[in-house]
Amino acid sequence: MEGKKERKFTRYTALIVIMVIIFTAIAGRLFFLQILDGESYSEKANNKSIREIPEAAPRGKILDKNGSILASSNLIYILAYNQTDESDKHFFDTMSKVFDVLDKNGETQKDDFELKVNPYSFQFRGDDDKTKRMLEIKFKTDRGFADEIKNKLYKNKKDKLTEAEKAKVDEELLKITPEETFKKLVKQYKIDDKKYSVDEQRRFMIIKDTLKMNSFSGYKPAVVATNIKKETAFKFYQMLNEFPGIDVTTQPxxxxxxxxxxxxxxxxxxxxxxxxxxxTEKGYDASTDYVGKSGIEGTFEDRLKGSKGGKIVKLNKQGRILEELGKRDPYPGQTIQLTIDKDVQAATEKALDDRMKYLRANPAEQQGSYTANATRGAAVAIDVNTGAVVALASRPGFDPNAFAAPGGLSSDLYNTYYPDIAEAGKRYIENMGISGGSEEDTLNKLFPVDKSVKGKTVRQDAKDILPKPLFNYATQSRSMPGSTFKMMTAIAGLESGVITPDFGVDDEMYFDKGGGKAGRVYFTNDGPNGWVDLARAIEKSSNPYFMTVGKMLRNAYGDDILAKYAWKFGLGADPTSNSKKSTGLEIPEAFGQVFNSWSLKNTYSQTYLWTTMEKLKAGSDDRGNNFTSIDLYDRDGDSSKVKSIKSDIKKQIQSAIKDGDKAFNKDTYKSLINNLVQEDPQYKDKNVSDKEMKSIINAIYYVxxxxxxxxxxxxFSMYDASIGQGINAFTPVQIANYIATIANGGTRYSVHLVDKFLDANGKLIEQVKPxxxxxxxxxxxxLDAVKAGMNAVNEKGTAAEAFKGFTIPTAGKTGTATIANDQESFGRTDTAVYVGFAPSDKPQIAVCVMLYDGGHGSGAAYVARSMYESYFKVGSSNTSKTDTSAQN
Structure with missing residues (x-):
C-alpha cells in the first residue's frame, strides 16, 4: 500500500488560517456594533447626542444701606428647543403646536430679535444713530450678507479688502432694507412663505436665527420662551412626547x-x-450669557456674576435627555451692599419728576425763562463725614427689568430708550413752536446729518435737546454750576488775601469787563443790590461782587489762582499733572474742569480750529473775501501724504490759537497749502493765485x-468763571462733594457708593472704609464766612421761599446757568441749580440738584427740601410749588 501523502503545514497555510480568524473577528464585531448595539453607537457617532448644557449662576444681590433688596435673582421656568437631526425634521410642525400652547396660556415667545415686521424695521440698542448703524452692519454680516456683496463687487480679489473697499461693502449692506433682509432670511432658513403668514414666519425665524447664532460657539439650545407660568411649564411637561426637541428647565x-x-x-x-x-476671551458664551452693562452691574460684573455650572447629558434622537453623565453646580455671585438709602432715593426721584412736570405745565411762569423742555434732571446727596452717596438720581430713568428678560424691551420702550433722532427732532420742533425756515432746515440746524456716514442718514442731537433715559445725568453730564460756584470764588479771595469778609462792592447790577461802556455787562434780572459785603453777596447772588473778586484775583495772581483752590475741592484737577481725575465714584463718571489757562487754550484750539476749517471749506471769510475752497476735513479716500499735510496745517492753526503772533508764520502756511493743492486730487486743474493765497492766510489769522x-x-474768561459761567463745567456729583467739603470743615472725601461686599451666605468679605x-x-x-452767606440764602435769600417753615436749619445756594447766548432760538433755557447742606449747625448731608431747562435756580431748592424731609424723616413738601423768588 502506497503510503498517504503527508500534508505539510506551510507558512502559506498558516497565513490563510490567520486571515480567516481575523475576518471572522471583524465580521463578528461589525455584527455586534451594527445590530446588537447599533442604536447606542449610532448616537455616539452623532456629535449632537452628548452635549454640555450650561447652567447660569444666580447673580449676587444688590442691597441698599439698610439691607432692602434692590436687585436679586429668581428661578424662572424656561422653554427651550434642542436641535437634533430628528427634531429638525419636525421643526415647523412642532413649533406651530408650541406657539399655540403658549398663546392659549397667555405666554409670550422670547423675542429680542432686532428685525421687526408690521412695519418692517430694525430695533438696534444704540445710544446714537452711528452705533445703530454699526450694529446693523454687524447683524447683516453675521448672516452672510457681506460675503454675497464681496463676491459681487470683488469676485476675483485674493488679497484682503482695503479700508475703502470695506467701506463700500458696508455702504451696500446698509442699502438692504428691513423687508429685503426679512425675505433673505426667510429663504435662508427655508421657511414656507406661502403656507405661513409674515408674523408666523418671523416666529419661526427667531428660533432658527438663534440656533444659527448659537452655532458659532458650539451647540446650545434655543430659548423659546422665558419666565413662563408654573402651570404652563407643567402642561409642557405632560406633552413633551408630542414636541420633539422641546424641553422645560429652570434658570435664574x-x-x-x-x-x-x-x-x-x-x-x-x-x-x-x-x-x-x-x-468671549473671559470665558463667556456670547450667544447666551448676560453681563452688566452700566452702573454697579457693569462695574462689579466679576463679583456679581458667580460661577457658571453645567451638566453633560446624553440626548436621544428627539432631543430628550436620556442620561446625565456629569454635573457642576453653579455658585452665586457676591452680594453688594450700597450706601444708598432706598427711601431717600425714592423721594429724590419723585421730587425731580414732580418739579419737572410742574415746570413743563407752567413754562412761562418765570421771568426770562421758558421751561417747556424741562425733561431732564439730576440730584445727589452725600454724607459729608464719609463721602458715602445717600441718593443719586438721574431723570428720566429706565426699567432695568426690560433688559434682564429676553424680549422684555417692548417696541414702545425701545422707542423711548433709543429714539429715532429725526422723528423725535420733528416732534420737538413742532411742540416747541420753533420757526425760522422750513421744518427740514430747522431739523438740519438742530439735528444735523453726519455727512461722513454713507449709505444711511445719521443725525446728531447737536444742541443736547432730547432726554436720554440711559444716560446718567448725575455722573456724566458736565454743566456750568452757575452761582453755586460763588462760594469757591469767595474761598479763593479770602485764602489768597485779596478780600476779607467785610470787603464790599456797590452792586449797581453791572460789571465793567474793560473798554468803558462797551465792556459793561448788565444783570437786569437781579436788580441793583446796593452795598454788599461777602455774606450779603452770597445771599443776593451778586454777580458784580464776585466778578470784582475775580478781577482782583487775576490782577494779583494771574489766571490760574482760582483753579488752584477749586482743585482742592474736587472741581477739576491740574490737567498737567498725574493727579486722579475722578471723584472716587465706582461707576463710570465724567470729570468736569474749572477755568484755567491750559484748559482754556486747549478748548479754544479745538473750537476755533473747527471754525477755521468751516471758513476755509466755504471759500469765504466774515469780511467778504472769497478764495479757492480749502478742505481740511479727513476723508476716506485721502492718501497718507494728504492726511499728513492736513494734519500739519491743523497743528499750525492750533498753535496760533494758543500762542498768537509768535506761532503764526505766513510762509509756513503758504508752503503747506501749496503742497496740499498739489497732492490732493480734488484740486486737480485748480491754481491758487497769490491774491487768493493771501486771503486764505488772512482768513486763518483773523480767526x-x-x-x-x-x-x-x-x-473776561476769568470774570465769567468767577460766577460759575464760561468753561466751568462739573457733574452734579463733583458739585455735591465740593459742598460736602465746605460743610465738614475742609476735608474732601472720595465719593463712594459701595458700603460692603458679602458672600452668598451674607458673610462679610470686605468693608469699604471712608x-x-x-x-x-x-x-x-x-469757611465760617462762606457758611454765613449760605445760611442767609435759605433764611432770607433766593431759596427762602422753598424752605419756609422747615424745622431743620439749612444752608444753601441757588444758581442759574446759561447754556448758550442763543439758547431760546432752539427751545433751551437756563439750568436751575441748587446746592446745600443740613443741618447747617452740624452738617450730615450735602446735596446738589440740577434741572436742565429748569430756569431759575430757586426752583431746584424745592427738590432739595424733599430730599432733606426723607433723610431726616420730617414733614412733607410740594415740589411743584410756585416759584416766586429771585432768579439766582
Whole structure:
C-alpha cells in the first residue's frame, strides 16, 4: 500500500488560517456594533447626542444701606428647543403646536430679535444713530450678507479688502432694507412663505436665527420662551412626547424689585453685544450669557456674576435627555451692599419728576425763562463725614427689568430708550413752536446729518435737546454750576488775601469787563443790590461782587489762582499733572474742569480750529473775501501724504490759537497749502493765485489770532468763571462733594457708593472704609464766612421761599446757568441749580440738584427740601410749588 501523502503545514497555510480568524473577528464585531448595539453607537457617532448644557449662576444681590433688596435673582421656568437631526425634521410642525400652547396660556415667545415686521424695521440698542448703524452692519454680516456683496463687487480679489473697499461693502449692506433682509432670511432658513403668514414666519425665524447664532460657539439650545407660568411649564411637561426637541428647565433671572428706582446707580444687564469680543476671551458664551452693562452691574460684573455650572447629558434622537453623565453646580455671585438709602432715593426721584412736570405745565411762569423742555434732571446727596452717596438720581430713568428678560424691551420702550433722532427732532420742533425756515432746515440746524456716514442718514442731537433715559445725568453730564460756584470764588479771595469778609462792592447790577461802556455787562434780572459785603453777596447772588473778586484775583495772581483752590475741592484737577481725575465714584463718571489757562487754550484750539476749517471749506471769510475752497476735513479716500499735510496745517492753526503772533508764520502756511493743492486730487486743474493765497492766510489769522487768541489773553474768561459761567463745567456729583467739603470743615472725601461686599451666605468679605482724598487746609474762619452767606440764602435769600417753615436749619445756594447766548432760538433755557447742606449747625448731608431747562435756580431748592424731609424723616413738601423768588 502506497503510503498517504503527508500534508505539510506551510507558512502559506498558516497565513490563510490567520486571515480567516481575523475576518471572522471583524465580521463578528461589525455584527455586534451594527445590530446588537447599533442604536447606542449610532448616537455616539452623532456629535449632537452628548452635549454640555450650561447652567447660569444666580447673580449676587444688590442691597441698599439698610439691607432692602434692590436687585436679586429668581428661578424662572424656561422653554427651550434642542436641535437634533430628528427634531429638525419636525421643526415647523412642532413649533406651530408650541406657539399655540403658549398663546392659549397667555405666554409670550422670547423675542429680542432686532428685525421687526408690521412695519418692517430694525430695533438696534444704540445710544446714537452711528452705533445703530454699526450694529446693523454687524447683524447683516453675521448672516452672510457681506460675503454675497464681496463676491459681487470683488469676485476675483485674493488679497484682503482695503479700508475703502470695506467701506463700500458696508455702504451696500446698509442699502438692504428691513423687508429685503426679512425675505433673505426667510429663504435662508427655508421657511414656507406661502403656507405661513409674515408674523408666523418671523416666529419661526427667531428660533432658527438663534440656533444659527448659537452655532458659532458650539451647540446650545434655543430659548423659546422665558419666565413662563408654573402651570404652563407643567402642561409642557405632560406633552413633551408630542414636541420633539422641546424641553422645560429652570434658570435664574435678574429681577429689580423696585422697577426704575435707582436704575442709574444699579445699571442693567443685557445680552453680550455681537461686536464685543472681550467677554468671549473671559470665558463667556456670547450667544447666551448676560453681563452688566452700566452702573454697579457693569462695574462689579466679576463679583456679581458667580460661577457658571453645567451638566453633560446624553440626548436621544428627539432631543430628550436620556442620561446625565456629569454635573457642576453653579455658585452665586457676591452680594453688594450700597450706601444708598432706598427711601431717600425714592423721594429724590419723585421730587425731580414732580418739579419737572410742574415746570413743563407752567413754562412761562418765570421771568426770562421758558421751561417747556424741562425733561431732564439730576440730584445727589452725600454724607459729608464719609463721602458715602445717600441718593443719586438721574431723570428720566429706565426699567432695568426690560433688559434682564429676553424680549422684555417692548417696541414702545425701545422707542423711548433709543429714539429715532429725526422723528423725535420733528416732534420737538413742532411742540416747541420753533420757526425760522422750513421744518427740514430747522431739523438740519438742530439735528444735523453726519455727512461722513454713507449709505444711511445719521443725525446728531447737536444742541443736547432730547432726554436720554440711559444716560446718567448725575455722573456724566458736565454743566456750568452757575452761582453755586460763588462760594469757591469767595474761598479763593479770602485764602489768597485779596478780600476779607467785610470787603464790599456797590452792586449797581453791572460789571465793567474793560473798554468803558462797551465792556459793561448788565444783570437786569437781579436788580441793583446796593452795598454788599461777602455774606450779603452770597445771599443776593451778586454777580458784580464776585466778578470784582475775580478781577482782583487775576490782577494779583494771574489766571490760574482760582483753579488752584477749586482743585482742592474736587472741581477739576491740574490737567498737567498725574493727579486722579475722578471723584472716587465706582461707576463710570465724567470729570468736569474749572477755568484755567491750559484748559482754556486747549478748548479754544479745538473750537476755533473747527471754525477755521468751516471758513476755509466755504471759500469765504466774515469780511467778504472769497478764495479757492480749502478742505481740511479727513476723508476716506485721502492718501497718507494728504492726511499728513492736513494734519500739519491743523497743528499750525492750533498753535496760533494758543500762542498768537509768535506761532503764526505766513510762509509756513503758504508752503503747506501749496503742497496740499498739489497732492490732493480734488484740486486737480485748480491754481491758487497769490491774491487768493493771501486771503486764505488772512482768513486763518483773523480767526486764530485776532479772534481766538485775543480772547484767551483777555480777562473776561476769568470774570465769567468767577460766577460759575464760561468753561466751568462739573457733574452734579463733583458739585455735591465740593459742598460736602465746605460743610465738614475742609476735608474732601472720595465719593463712594459701595458700603460692603458679602458672600452668598451674607458673610462679610470686605468693608469699604471712608477715604480722605485731600485735606484742603482752608482756614475755619474762611469757611465760617462762606457758611454765613449760605445760611442767609435759605433764611432770607433766593431759596427762602422753598424752605419756609422747615424745622431743620439749612444752608444753601441757588444758581442759574446759561447754556448758550442763543439758547431760546432752539427751545433751551437756563439750568436751575441748587446746592446745600443740613443741618447747617452740624452738617450730615450735602446735596446738589440740577434741572436742565429748569430756569431759575430757586426752583431746584424745592427738590432739595424733599430730599432733606426723607433723610431726616420730617414733614412733607410740594415740589411743584410756585416759584416766586429771585432768579439766582
Amino acid at each position: 433671572m435678574r429681577t429689580y424689585e423696585n422697577g426704575e428706582l435707582a436704575s442709574d446707580v444699579l445699571g442693567y444687564i443685557s445680552k453680550i453685544d455681537s461686536n464685543d469680543d472681550k467677554y 486764530a489770532v485776532s479772534d481766538a487768541n485775543s480772547q484767551i489773553r483777555a480777562g 477715604e480722605v482724598a485731600e485735606k484742603t487746609g482752608v482756614k475755619q474762619e474762611t
